[in-house]
């Protein structure tokens with residue numbers, strides 16, 4: 431029998447998680463086998479369990495954010511060594527290897543999808559979208575970065591799933607959006623926190639955000655220049671923003687994207703502005719020319735994102751080591767993979783604020 435590992439398995443659509451056993455996969459060409467030290471939780475994980483979307487084959491293993499140690503190198507990988515500490519946004523449901531396709535992205539099918547998931551002890555990663563963890567960061571802090579950062583950067587810089595701005599890491603860029611205002615709804619969320627940090631790199635000013643008052647200091651630490659209580663109405667927020675800037679708001683990034691935040695974002699947006707969403711739109715675009723709505727999609731292996739994500743993943747180690755991008759605050763869950771079950775429940779109930787939950791798969795009993 432091939433070597434086995436423990437995994438948090440969802441046996442059937444909308445079923446209940448259980449600890450199971452799976453084979454440890456072998457890396458193919460261009461891939462790494464990583465021993466996961468830390469896996470971070472994301473809202474998509476409880477949504478898949480509850481709603482049953484994205485995943486088509488069961489039993490399924492979920493989770494996208496990993497930090498761990500390279501155990502084995504696939505053919506052709508020459509930029510990593512066994513023992514390297516790495517982080518990755520595996521986004522297991524949309525893989526470059528899959529054949530089935532939809533109009534926007536290739537959706538992965540079959541058990542091999544599970545080989546790329548985070549909620550287990552070993553995973554495969556694509557070396558092009560894997561970065562080394564600098565010595566200044568722990569596995570836990572590194573695991574808070576991948577999906578949140580990709581969602582922020584595809585939303586801002588993606589030509590297909592984003593506003594198409596010039597990325598600040600390209601030669602001609604840096605401060606490209608100088609002195610333009612941006613509003614980021616939900617600055618204490620993981621996606622919001624990385625959007626604030628990228629907005630700072632792009633040169634936006636002012637960087638206006640909303641969160642609970644208890645997270646004001648946190649969002650300012652990420653780089654927000656102006657903070658407002660998330661409970662203000664659209665009208666109140668608009669009035670408050672008009673006292674800060676008289677420039678039109680050309681970009682609103684709604685990291686939360688509930689119907690109520692979307693209508694606030696829509697109200698704030700200038701006539702030719704873009705509202706970037708993380709969830710499907712509930713606001714309707716203006717007829718003809720006018721305000722645009724874009725739903726972002728952070729799978730780094732979606733063909734529309736591959737070029738952008740491989741260029742950004744090439745600078746992640748540098749960003750982290752220089753402190754250009756700060757990882758999220760985190761809380762470590764008890765009981766290895768089993769702890770993920772309660773963690774996802776807390777996220778669903780809105781009980782996690784300004785914090786990423788992480789689990790240690792190797793501590794599973």
Ligand SMILES: NC(=O)c1ccc[n+]([C@@H]2O[C@H](COP(=O)([O-])OP(=O)(O)OC[C@H]3O[C@@H](n4cnc5c(N)ncnc54)[C@H](OP(=O)(O)O)[C@@H]3O)[C@@H](O)[C@H]2O)c1
Nearest residue numbers: 473581616618619620621641642660708726727728783784
């Ligand atoms: N499209 C994609 O590819 C993609 C990728 C990743 C995530 N997403 C989606 O993006 C959303 C955010 O994900 P995440 O991981 O960033 O979430 P998260 O970190 O779990 O979000 C928790 C935060 O949301 C904030 N929040 C909740 N309601 C708010 C409101 N009405 N106004 C302002 N802030 C509010 C809370 O702020 P306070 O505690 O300060 O109140 C809390 O800190 C989720 O729906 C997720 O499914 C989509």
